[in-house]
Amino acid sequence: MNLDFTPEEQAFRDEVRAFIAENHPKHLEGMGNREDMSSEDMTAWHKILGKKGWSAPAWPVEYGGTGWTPTQRYIWSEENARVGTFMPLPFGVSMVGPVIYTFGNDEQKAKHLPGILSGDVWWCQGYSEPGAGSDLASLKTTAVRATDSEGDHYIINGQKTWTTLAQHADWGFFLCRTDPDAAKPQEGISFILIDMKSPGVEVKPIKLLDGGYEVNETWLTDVRVPVENLVGAENQGWTYAKFLLAHERSGIAGVARSKRGVEKLREIAANETIDGDPLIDDFDFARKVSQLEIDLTALEITELRTLANEQAGKGPGPESSILKIKGTEIQQRLTELTLEAVGNYGTPYYGSIAKDTGSNEYPIGPDYAAHSASTYFNMRKTSIYGGSNEIQRNIISKMILGL
Amino acid sequence: MDFNFTEEQDMVRDGLSRMVREQYDWETRRKAIESEAGWSPEIWSQLAELGILGMPFSEDVGGFGGGAMDAMVVMEEFGKGLVIEPFVPTVVCAGGFLKHGGSDAQKQEHISAIIGGERVFAFAYAEPKGRYNYADLQTTAKKDGGGYTLNGHKAVVIGAPWASHLIVTARTSGERRDQDGVSVFIVEKATDGVVTRDYETVDGRRASEVYFENVSIPSDALIGEEGAALPLIEQVADEAIAAQCAEACGAMKVAHSMTVEYSRQRKQFGVPIGSFQVLQHRMVDMYTAYETSLSLTYLATLKLDAPERERKRHVSAAKVGVGQAARLIGQEAVQIHGGNGVTDEYAIGHYFKRLTIFESEFGNVDHHMKRHISLA
Incomplete structure (x- = not known):
């Protein structure tokens, strides 16, 4: 056992660090999750990486992956976190892309993979419904097959919700019920790609706790979709959905970003004072920071062990649920402690201040305090999305403990 | 990055796992604990024969050239079977002091006897009022002619009843809790003036309160430099902590699978209690x-071999x-076992006690x- 980096890995780190320094747009450094980013800002880095061939490192090389080892991918995320780049959104690269290259046909691969890699096509995910959250298999959106003079197609009707950033999306991947009479609810579901500009698709924004509009309701009314947009076999969509979720979970831990977050938290706590002394020297607070850091170290090594397993040919399995649970708990604690650290200046609503001043410069309180509350509110989503942390526990209980 | 174990480590793990399963079953363990000696010298000899006691020592002193990673593999397996024999005090602690601070003569005198299973050590560092501070010492070693005179009281010295030799920390100069002035000695337990009060521990081992009453020890009992031993003690203690963390991992793994x-x-309410989500999530x-x-x-x-600050931070x-x-x-293991979890009969309670x-x-x-x- 040896966790040191080889000289080749060090050289790789130097190479990607140099690339990021030369190519990442300066005005986007550290923007992270800020809700005041434009859609252009959110895809800028993705498009640069697409040109370089680095937008989907985990993909097989034949489909446009980089062929990097898990260690190189780990170095890559560390180097991005150092600068605070806004990484490619997961919906194309981490979610629908792997489903298409694994289960899709050649036409679908040729049509969709290039746009996912380049960042030119924005994807969204149509899974959840108002009545189907954790019980996703109970979804009711229907796709009924029909034939007319224009060929075979599905007519899709239903309502999806929590469709993240669908307001910018060109395409969406949807779970729809194609066999209402299947013996089990999981058996009658299909995985269908929908052009978001199709007539009958309507996206309504949902305002969230942080004041932003990150998610939407997506209404589908008699949406006509060519049957060529079915991925894999009809009624096998649940299998693909589970595959996708396991892929999503393994990248969801966000270790590198949280490590940078802890560094920032220490900087904030060194700047804030309590009874005249730096907050970071306050034992109660320092203890919480150390606990967070220890838990993060444990998660980091656990993720590396999982990656090593993956490299040995064992794909992302149920252990990735551990990464999702611990990773999101840590991300949330980080935002909690940041909000605690800024004290009184967590209170002002910077969304309204920005509107008043018409600028992103906040005249009230220290810079690092802006967004600390809204980020805390926003990050409550992490233990809910991607299969809530309770669902992850169900998965571990069933798949690992055998209960 | 490489998370693989070496072939030798895999072999040791397999061999030990079999030995613990076959020869350290629950009844055998209980008998050893309840015997007058309170441990199993036969098992200790077998560990010596298998080469386990020599694993972390280099080849030039008769060992097998392994290191902390090998000790980790051993301790994980010991943890699974709640092995009580004094691998940590003897091999990790005494072995560590000798490796890092011992003179050639001391190494020659003690290491091959440790590897052969003939010499058992205990590490006497704690004191009644010292808690976890290795420098908070009231035990003194005063220069006396060619040697030292030891006086003091060492607390809860694990494995001391089984040991022939003690590693003793004592103050040779300075005040209580000073970083300087701390020294380490090897003391034969049979030396005049060493008085022990032996007892059982709650987790199935034996320990002693050790009193030094004007004990004369020779100058070559000193390990390393006089008065400058604190960094050495911290290093060896860190190695012991890592080894015991591995032991705890082994014990936790078994406690968890027993509980599942x-x-x-x-069964309760007509179904296995493992079907209840409230218990599933806790497991x-x-x-x-x-x-x-x-x-x-x-x-x-x-x-463990990283620069001091990095080592300490990761060990902590x-x-x-x-x-x-x-x-x-x-x-949680005890809770999910219900009433059975608090009985002496069920193994789970003994895992709980060791982990505590x-x-x-x-x-x-x-x-x-x-x-x-x-x-x-």
């Missing part, structure tokens, strides 16, 4: 705590994380949290 198995068998949290503990233990073990991180997991898993005592050995969670903070 019990929840499958035990998942135990599993997660075990996995993350293993990660922290790997890292701490790999960092492990002791905090594994200590917290030990408490969670021990308590592990928490405080070489510093508890609070102590190591403070050390982690101080090194931020």
